[in-house]
Amino acid sequence: MEGTTGTAALDDGIVAGRLHAETLRTNFADLHAPLSAHEARIEAERCYFCFDAPCMNACPTQIDIPMFIREISTGNPLGAAKTIFEQNILGGMCARVCPTETLCEEVCVREEAEGKPVKIGRLQRYATDIAMDEDARFFSREASTGKKVAVVGAGPAGLSCAHRLAMHGHDVVIFDARPKAGGLNEYGIATYKTVDGFAQQEVEYLLSIGGISIELGQRLGEQLSLDGLLGEFDAVFLGIGIGGVNAMLADGSETEGVDNAIDFIAELRQATDLSSVPIGRNVVVIGGGMTAIDAAIQAKLLGAENVTICYRRGKDHMNASDFEQELAASKGVTIRHWLQPKRVISSDGTVSAIELEYTAIRDGKLTGIGHTATLPADQVFKAIGQTLIEETADGLRIEGGRIAVDKEMRTSHDKVWAGGDCASGGDDLTVTAVAHGRDAAESIHKALSGAAR
Amino acid sequence: MADLSSNFVGIKSPNPFWLASAPPTDKAYNVERAFEAGWGGVVWKTLGEEGPPVVNVNGPRYGAIWGADRRLLGLNNIELITDRDLFVNLEEIRQVKKNWPDRAVVVSLMVPCIEEAWKTILPLVEETGADGVELNCGCPHGMSERGMGSAVGQAPDLIEMITRWCKATTRMPVIVKLTPNITDIRAPARAALAGGADAVSLINTINSITSVDLDNFCPEPTIDGKGTHGGYCGPAVKPIALSMVSEIARDRELKGLPISGIGGITTWRDAAEFLALGAGNVQVCTAAMTYGFKIVEEMVSGLSNWMDENGHRTLDDVIGRAIPNVTDWQFLNLNYVTKAKINQDLCIKCGRCHIACEDTSHQAISATRNGERHFEVMDEECVGCNLCVNVCPVDNCITMEPLAAGSVDPRTKKKVEEKYANWTTHPNNPGAIPEAAE
Ligand SMILES: Cc1cc2nc3c(=O)[nH]c(=O)nc-3n(C[C@H](O)[C@H](O)[C@H](O)COP(=O)(O)OP(=O)(O)OC[C@H]3O[C@@H](n4cnc5c(N)ncnc54)[C@H](O)[C@@H]3O)c2cc1C
Ligand SMILES: Cc1cc2nc3c(=O)[nH]c(=O)nc-3n(C[C@H](O)[C@H](O)[C@H](O)COP(=O)(O)O)c2cc1C
Ligand code: SF4
Ligand code: SF4
Ligand code: SF4
Numbered sequence: 001m002e003g004t005t006g007t008a009a010l011d012d013g014i015v016a017g018r019l020h021a022e023t024l025r026t027n028f029a030d031l032h033a034p035l036s037a038h039e040a041r042i043e044a045e046r047c048y049f050c051f052d053a054p055c056m057n058a059c060p061t062q063i064d065i066p067m068f069i070r071e072i073s074t075g076n077p078l079g080a081a082k083t084i085f086e087q088n089i090l091g092g093m094c095a096r097v098c099p100t101e102t103l104c105e106e107v108c109v110r111e112e113a114e115g116k117p118v119k120i121g122r123l124q125r126y127a128t129d130i131a132m133d134e135d136a137r138f139f140s141r142e143a144s145t146g147k148k149v150a151v152v153g154a155g156p157a158g159l160s161c162a163h164r165l166a167m168h169g170h171d172v173v174i175f176d177a178r179p180k181a182g183g184l185n186e187y188g189i190a191t192y193k194t195v196d197g198f199a200q201q202e203v204e205y206l207l208s209i210g211g212i213s214i215e216l217g218q219r220l221g222e223q224l225s226l227d228g229l230l231g232e233f234d235a236v237f238l239g240i241g242i243g244g245v246n247a248m249l250a251d252g253s254e255t256e257g258v259d260n261a262i263d264f265i266a267e268l269r270q271a272t273d274l275s276s277v278p279i280g281r282n283v284v285v286i287g288g289g290m291t292a293i294d295a296a297i298q299a300k301l302l303g304a305e306n307v308t309i310c311y312r313r314g315k316d317h318m319n320a321s322d323f324e325q326e327l328a329a330s331k332g333v334t335i336r337h338w339l340q341p342k343r344v345i346s347s348d349g350t351v352s353a354i355e356l357e358y359t360a361i362r363d364g365k366l367t368g369i370g371h372t373a374t375l376p377a378d379q380v381f382k383a384i385g386q387t388l389i390e391e392t393a394d395g396l397r398i399e400g401g402r403i404a405v406d407k408e409m410r411t412s413h414d415k416v417w418a419g420g421d422c423a424s425g426g427d428d429l430t431v432t433a434v435a436h437g438r439d440a441a442e443s444i445h446k447a448l449s450g451a452a453r
Numbered sequence: 454m455a456d457l458s459s460n461f462v463g464i465k466s467p468n469p470f471w472l473a474s475a476p477p478t479d480k481a482y483n484v485e486r487a488f489e490a491g492w493g494g495v496v497w498k499t500l501g502e503e504g505p506p507v508v509n510v511n512g513p514r515y516g517a518i519w520g521a522d523r524r525l526l527g528l529n530n531i532e533l534i535t536d537r538d539l540f541v542n543l544e545e546i547r548q549v550k551k552n553w554p555d556r557a558v559v560v561s562l563m564v565p566c567i568e569e570a571w572k573t574i575l576p577l578v579e580e581t582g583a584d585g586v587e588l589n590c591g592c593p594h595g596m597s598e599r600g601m602g603s604a605v606g607q608a609p610d611l612i613e614m615i616t617r618w619c620k621a622t623t624r625m626p627v628i629v630k631l632t633p634n635i636t637d638i639r640a641p642a643r644a645a646l647a648g649g650a651d652a653v654s655l656i657n658t659i660n661s662i663t664s665v666d667l668d669n670f671c672p673e674p675t676i677d678g679k680g681t682h683g684g685y686c687g688p689a690v691k692p693i694a695l696s697m698v699s700e701i702a703r704d705r706e707l708k709g710l711p712i713s714g715i716g717g718i719t720t721w722r723d724a725a726e727f728l729a730l731g732a733g734n735v736q737v738c739t740a741a742m743t744y745g746f747k748i749v750e751e752m753v754s755g756l757s758n759w760m761d762e763n764g765h766r767t768l769d770d771v772i773g774r775a776i777p778n779v780t781d782w783q784f785l786n787l788n789y790v791t792k793a794k795i796n797q798d799l800c801i802k803c804g805r806c807h808i809a810c811e812d813t814s815h816q817a818i819s820a821t822r823n824g825e826r827h828f829e830v831m832d833e834e835c836v837g838c839n840l841c842v843n844v845c846p847v848d849n850c851i852t853m854e855p856l857a858a859g860s861v862d863p864r865t866k867k868k869v870e871e872k873y874a875n876w877t878t879h880p881n882n883p884g885a886i887p888e889a890a891e
């Protein structure tokens with residue numbers, strides 16, 4: 001059979017192999033091809049080297065963007081990489097996953113001047129790729145302080161914290177519940193944003209500083225307890241993310257075929273053969289954030305025939321940026337607004353459709369307005385937000401559903417710090433988790449050095 | 454429609470755009486293509502004596518400087534005069550002139566400083582029907598080591614001598630091409646005039662090393678591990694050329710000596726500026742070598758539209774028009790006070806003006822207002838230097854606004870005088886001429 005479709009292309013139900021392996025490979029390839037040296041130089045020359053640069057101030061890790069871009073333009077990519085890594089040791093991942101259109105690039109003065117910001121993210125990737133390909137290392141450990149710090153969670157927050165602690169000479173042990181380090185870099189970020197096992201390469205690159213050991217399969221609340229860690233270590237950093245999933249308030253949400261979007265994505269990310277990952281023919285995704293978009297796009301790329309995102313508010317309320325929404329639309333995903341799930345309809349025990357109710361804001365409150373729509377669905381993904389599994393933070397003060405922290409990422413316990421998605425005051429972005437981890441490490445270092453005196 | 458036809462020392466061409474003596478004019482093939490593209494004239498690539506021609510290096514001849522987007526800003530070369538046989542060149546010149554009677558064909562020459570050499574070559578050129586000769590006293594590399602080119606151009610007495618020989622030998626107009634590698638360009642120009650030259654052309658290329666290969670510590674271009682200085686040309690040299698042209702055009706002793714302007718001319722605008730500073734026509738090399746001959750279309754249409762829009766009917770309406778406005782520093786009006794002004798609607802808040810003024814000048818641009826990013830000039834500090842205008846990436850965003858006579862300059866707290874007053878009468882000038890009592 002000619003064409004890009006596989007043998008199972010139009011089968012109903014949740015099946016694998018809707019597309020040929022070759023088509024899947026192109027579908028899931030790098031979203032943005034890396035810049036060539038020539039492209040990087042041309043792009044770098046567009047930067048005005050602004051004073052007190054707005055882009056830098058918009059970066060949660062405060063990378064000196066004009067400086068690293070100038071370094072690229074003068075043919076000094078390693079200098080550029082060092083400038084980036086000094087502030088953000090996960091600069092390689094951030095270059096791939098940051099929603100730059102709402103961060104640095106949004107405020108780039110060239111956005112104001114001509115609607116075309118300097119491509120900061122892609123330049124950052126250019127420099128960090130070169131450094132990592134050459135295995136150029138810029139940081140070394142200071143003499144051991146003899147202090148031991150436990151980092152729970154090997155996601156961006158934990159990794160960044162561990163690296164900065166190691167720089168200061170502390171001995172770090174990272175514990176993570178999962179079989180692989182990286183957190184959502186490894187299990188969550190869309191496949192086409194971080195291809196070719198980049199998450200693991202980055203973990204290795206960062207750990208090469210030494211002084212950090214990783215223990216996988218160790219879950220706080222199961223194998224580990226906070227008290228136990230506090231007994232053994234001088235300080236504890238929690239970077240455990242938000243592993244809980246919000247429940248969907250609709251009848252029949254336990255029906256087979258109704259799945260968590262993040263589980264689907266994790267399965268996809270771990271698959272060695274994409275044609276073995278099953279997907280529905282008609283897929284409905286409930287939610288309006290990055291997870292909803294990523295699940296929908298990847299469902300489409302796997303060969304689902306119809307993919308519809310249903311969000312209960314309007315376009316402007318969506319957490320996913322314009323860029324993400326446009327990307328989804330360009331892949332053939334339909335986004336529908338003002339619709340909330342009401343009832344999952346099943347046949348033979350598996351989902352066959354979903355009934356949704358139209359919504360509106362009345363007196364400042366979102367309410368169903370009675371009218372409904374029914375969409376055929378053999379798979380429904382829930383992407384309505386994740387939560388902190390509060391038991392893991394037992395004994396710590398919680399604020400707005402996250403672990404309460406101050407400016408220095410200190411929790412209510414004087415030997416416990418927290419950062420990333422699990423901590424209060426963040427914005428659920430990789431780059432923010434990196435900033436939190438780094439700042440917590442500086443605070444821990446300060447506390448430990450003070451105690452030594 | 455403006456009339457672009459040009460008559461330079463009796464040599465007529467349909468427009469003032471000539472190709473300078475260089476690779477674009479080294480062969481009939483190139484020159485035919487140039488004329489087809491619309492160039493008004495050419496100065497044929499410099500011919501040398503009869504006999505075995507010079508040889509060029511077989512490695513790279515060029516070095517370059519680039520701006521953003523790898524736009525060529527400056528070119529350096531170590532090419533010599535033509536490396537083709539004299540008689541092949543002469544035959545081609547004859548044929549081309551026959552094919553294109555309305556275009557200017559001038560022949561560049563460089564032979565040793567011996568009267569016989571010049572007396573031998575000039576009649577051969579005359580026979581081709583060429584419109585004139587240009588004496589190459591400018592080539593700064595290779596030929597100068599052999600006592601020719603800029604070695605002559607740097608010795609005014611030699612310029613005068615060979616010009617005199619040529620004028621005595623030929624009926625053709627003689628243009629002397631000058632080297633900029635000299636302290637005062639008026640000296641060689643005066644020598645040319647004294648020798649009877651009909652005109653001077655300038656500039657030839659400037660001694661230069663464009664870069665050093667840091668892997669093997671060789672200057673570029675590198676020929677088997679060694680390099681030598683070359684001649685610099687292209688957009689980067691335009692300001693130097695303009696200044697030199699203006700110095701000759703302003704000089705009392707040289708008054709009226711026609712000038713063919715050369716150096717970095719890339720657009721019609723560059724050409725118009727040379728004309729305004731006293732050039733009778735212009736010659737172009739690097740721009741053609743960068744973009745091909747087609748650029749002359751833009752030059753012709755741009756110049757002609759600008760002339761139409763401004764009511765200039767012929768080139769004579771433009772030539773030399775800026776000369777009366779070129780003066781010495783000491784005659785500039787010190788009572789003219791300007792302040793930089795930022796147009797907040799155009800400002801994109803890059804902060805370059807601020808940091809330039811703050812770090813390196815007069816601390817006259819603020820960076821915030823009420824805690825917000827905001828760039829504004831403080832008139833109490835601004836000296837009106839316009840550095841900020843030049844570093845601002847947005848066109849016309851910062852303008853220099855003169856203070857009205859009678860108002861008070863917030864920086865000096867002094868009233869702005871209406872009267873023109875310059876350094877020659879300034880009280881701080883020890884050599885000031887006291888002003889006549891009023
Ligand atoms: C589908 C999806 C797509 C996303 N896309 C983007 C994007 O494109 N750009 C962007 O900037 N952000 C994106 N994000 C958000 C981003 O991934 C997170 O903000 C970021 O990973 C938070 O880092 P973290 O270190 O706080 O937590 P995580 O990355 O979640 O890491 C937490 C780690 O802790 C471990 N852990 C959890 N509980 C325990 C426990 N009890 N004991 C031991 N270990 C534990 C986990 O196994 C995990 O390794 C996305 C998120 C999702 C879900
Ligand atoms: C490769 C090259 C060769 C040149 N050869 C000659 C030459 O033989 N005779 C000459 O008078 N000038 C020669 N020149 C100088 C040019 O005629 C011209 O004066 C100079 O390049 C400045 O003009 P531009 O900035 O438009 O290039 C040469 C220039 C170049 C780039
Ligand atoms: S705002 Fe844009 S132009 Fe300015 S420094 Fe940042 S990237 Fe460069
Ligand atoms: S004109 Fe000069 S002194 Fe005035 S603001 Fe601009 S840079 Fe500063
Ligand atoms: S240099 Fe120009 S654009 Fe930039 S802040 Fe100053 S006035 Fe605004």
